[in-house]
Every structure is written in C-alpha cells, then in structure tokens.
Amino acid sequence: MTFEQILFILFAGIVVGGAASVLLQRNPLYSAFSLITTFVGLACLYVTLKAQFLGVVQIVVYAGAIMMLFVFVIMLLNIRDEDTAVDPNRFLVYLTIPLGAILLGALLYVVTKVNLAQPTGDEGGTVERIGTNLLTKYLLPFEATSVLILMAVVGALHLAKREKE
C-alpha cells in the first residue's frame, strides 16, 4: 500500500464517519458539528488530488461561513425535544432501509464494473488555473451565477422584508 492510499483511506474514513455521525446524532447542533468534520475530511481529499485551492475554499466557505450560519439558525430556532420526534408514519422509516440497500447495492455493482475516465493531464487546482478557467472557458456560467445571486438577494429581501401596515 502506498503512502497515498493510506492517506486516502484515512481521509475517506473521516468523511464517511462524519457523514454517518450527522445522521445518528439526536441533537441537531451535534449534527452540524459532525458536518464540519466531513467538510474538513473532504478538504484533505481535495488537497491529495492536487486541488489545493478547492481544499482551502472548502474550509473557508463551507466549514467556516456556511456551517456558522447553520449553527446560528439552529440555535436561534431553539429546537425542543418534541420537535425532533420521529414521524408517526413509522412504516416509511422502515421502507427507507430496503430502498437504501437497493440503491447502495446497485451503486456498488455498477462501480465495480466500470472503468472511470482517467484524469486528464497533471494540471493541478492552483488559483491561477481556476481563475483563468473561470474567466475564459467558464465565463458564461460564471456570469450567469452572478445574475443568480442578484436574483436570490432580491427574492430573499422580498420574503424577509418587514411590512409597514
């Protein structure tokens, strides 16, 4: 086993463990914290894949900013125990187990049968590379995203604005 493989297994373990913990925690706050573990693990995976910039952004944006918002919302909502009670339609809960198992089985079956496309070249995820791509090859979706964000601001303002009676 190469050093790279050991690192991959370590980080992948952190990601999967964190994700499982998100689901298993009873308290939503702990779930949010577990999600941070997942994000950190993902960031490490990105770095081993030579996408350093993506790794840093993952930490700064997701583990930093977005999770902070999650935690704020959870604390502000002040969720009580009765709110987290399981849905009365319990059969739905049990239905998810076989359905999930089928999906997992199908995925595993398919993944073992397929040769994935090989990574193209050794370009690396440097800031330079990403910046150049964003402003050339991906200029159109990049600019469309800015329209999307503008629209989201307008929409959020409309929904959250206090009404003058």
Add this chain to the structure above:
Amino acid sequence: MNLLFELPPLPTLRDTMLIVPELMLTLFACAALVVDIALPRGKKSLTAWFCLVGIGFVALALVQQYTLNADKLPVDAFYQMARIDGLSLVFRGIFLLAAALSIVLSVKYLDVENEQRGEYYALILFATTGMMFMAIGSDLISIYIGLELMALTVYVLVGYLKRNERSNEAAMKYFFMGIFSSAVLLYGMSILYGVTGRTNLGQISEAIAGYTQNGQLQGEGDPRMMLILALVLIGAGLLFKIAAVPFHMWAPDAYEGAPTSVTAFMSVGPKAAAYVLLARVLLFGLGPLRDMEGLPGWSIMLGVVAALTMTVGNIGAVTQENIKRMLAYSSIAQAGYIMLGVLAGTQMGYRGVVFHLVIYTLMNTGAFTVIISLHRKGIIGEKVDDLNGLFAKAPGVAVMMLVFMLSLAGIPTTAGFIGKYFLFGSLIQSGKPWMVYLAVIAVVNTAISFYYYARFIRAMFLNPLKEEAPLTLSQPMRVTMAVSAVLVMLFGIYPQPLIKVADLAAKSISTVYAQASGIASN
C-alpha cells in the same frame, strides 16, 4: 505575466453578440427594480408595462439574431457553453410569450391582492432569463446554472403572497421538493462527468458512442450500467421539473397555493424550459442511449413515464373541485402528451412538441386569465361552481373559455387538435408496436379528459348564475385573452405558419440526433 500554462483564447465580441437577448433581459430586470423605486406608491403597476416593453425589445433582438445567423445555424459561443440553433431560438420565443402573457394577467390580480410591487415583475424577468440560459446551454454546467436561476425565482414567486398561509405552504413544499430534485440531477450529472470526463453535451454524446463499435464494447469494463444510472438520476431531476408521474406530487399543491398569476406562469414557462432541457440532454447528450441491446434505453423508460403521466393526470383531474388543482392535473396530462413527441424521435414528433407547447402556452394562460377574473375582493373564486352561469354574466369571456377548453381537450378545428395529431400521429408513424399501443393509451386518455373539460363548459353555459359581483377584468387582459382565443382557432384551421416555426426547432434536433445515432451505428 509569466503563466505556468498556455492561456486559452479569450471570448470575443462575437460570443457576446450571440447572447444579446439574455443580456438585455437581465438589464431590463435590473432596471425594473430601479423603476419600481422611482415610482410613487399607487403607480407601481407601471413597472409591469416597462417590463412588457423590455420583453418586446428582447423579442426583436431574438428575431434579429435569427435573421443574422439563419444560414449558418447552429452557432456555438463561449467555448461551446452556449449554442444558438433552431431549438434555442424557438423556445426562447415561447418563454418570452409566456412571460409577456403572465405579466399582463398579473397586474389586476396583484391589485386585488393589494400586493402590487415591482419586484414581482423583475422576478418574472429573472426567471425568463434563467429559462433562456437553459435553452441556449449546451454544457451541463451552463444548463444547471440556468435551471437554478429559473427554479429559485419560481420558489420565491410561489411564496410571493407572504401574508397568505396557502402561498407560504406551497412555497415551502415546492422549495424542499425542488432542491431535492436538483440534488438528484446534480448527482446524475457528476456520474456522467465521471464516466465520460466531459461536460459538453456534444462531446458526451461522442464519448458514449465511442464505447460501442459495430455493437461491440471497446476497451475494458462496461460503462453502460453507470451511464444508465446517470440517465435515471438526470431523468428523475428533469421529470420533476416537468411534473411527470411519479414526480408530480408537488404540482397540485404548488399550483393551488401559488398566486394564480404565478400558477399561470409556472404551468407554461418553466414547463417549456424543462422540456427544452429534456430534449437537449436526452437527444443531444445521451442520444446513443435511446435504445441499447440487452439493456433498457431511455426510450422505453420515457414511454412508461409518459403512459403513467397521461393516465394519472387525467384520472386525478376528474375528481377535483378546485379549478386550479384541476388545471394542475390537466397540465400533468398535457406534459405526458408532449413527451410522446420526444419519444417518437421523428421530425413530425419534434414538430408536435414545439407546436403543442406554443398552443398550450396560449390556451393555458387564457384559461388562467378567466380564473383570475373570477377572483374578486372577498371572493376566492377557485371552485368549479364559481363558473356557474358565466355565459349569462359575461358572454364574451365564457365563449373564450369555451375555446380554450375545447382546445385543451383537443377537439378538431382548434389548434389543440393539430398538436395532438402530430404527437399521436408520430408514434403511429414510427411503426414500433409498443409505440402504437402508447398512442392508443393517449387516445383513451384524451377521451377521459373530455369529461372534466366539459364540466367547465356545463357550469358556464347550463348552470344558473350564482352571484352578481362583476368580474375583475382589465382592458389589456381582455385583449390578450381575445388574441389568444383567436390564435388558438386560427392555428386550428390554418396551422402552416406555426408549423414552419416548429419545424425550425424540429430540424435542428433531428439533424444533430441523426449525426449522434450515425456515430453509434457505425
């Protein structure tokens, strides 16, 4: 500057010129926000007319784009992120039509609700921009951004009436289901990228076709299983937006709870946009997966979905008492009919898709205009009973509603019949036995649909008048309704002009698709 790698060629003015309609629409949307601030309270509805003028200019830009590029279509722009072809030209026209019609019928509705605000019209323009990006996108990334721009805007519009509980509930339901379907779609796209290593639809199609030669798999492993997984996930995400069965659960609730003017917009614009995506992804990107030896291709999957969609939609509509819910189910059923044209895979089928979508836009917004006119201060006006005796009160409106209903049902001499003729006919023409069965199911479904469309007609013409309160109709609403009704009748008798437009889009699909399947069969 010393770069570590070669700089790709920069986008040119030519690229920018090709997205002028989208740029203009974005600018008008931003300008509408400013205009709204400048207008005094009570004059806010002027923003609506400003937006309509904007849509007019964009439509001109679209025509200009067609005349400039007519002989060299398809044209690629922005590193093949966008593609101007017959399909994108015609569909962008449909989106502009849907947006314009919805703006006209919104003005009065928002007055009645006392929620007249400029953001509403700006949001409609933003949603239309998203749809236009969807229509020109030929890359998974640009398509997805366009889709989210449209979807996010529509979530906000559904919940636009903040003080209305039903509107809030509908928005929440639609939002959660919507982001879930987007996640499924993205998952499928990421698998597709993982297998082929490409995001451009044309290149994906080439890569997939390259896996098989003379029916023999090339290289190690069988990537087709993975491709089917991607296909199923992408399909589920897109069919959700179309509200096809079994992904239709959100539609009746969202249509009922949303402000009626938004329901009218949702049922035509975003639906047509989802269709253009379905056509792009399935025919341009995953064309070689239509039929596969020994494995299910998308044609058979779509066939099952289409049959379910028609049947569940029509049977669901029969028992509804609320007009908006009934029209929601009816639009599910119509989505099923339109899917048949994509399935048939012939020029006639694609022509049917475009033709029917144009007509559907006219007749559905027309029907919603009538419903909006029933909504008055203190009267919700959403039950079928509220139509009672409409002929006695407003004969003109009742006759126009009659035209829309007959056309939705597909009675000959209305344009709805011509659309269905192309859609069903293309299946029979294909000659495959299971497609002929599908056509039979479609015809049976049309017969079922007569029942609930006829309920409207009976209520309007035969039932006695219930209340005397006058309808809320503005002059522009009357005019657009009359123009829609006349067009629906006109294209039912003389469909040639619309067929010509539809063929422009149909041709661009069938040529690309023929190339793709040509590679696959060699």
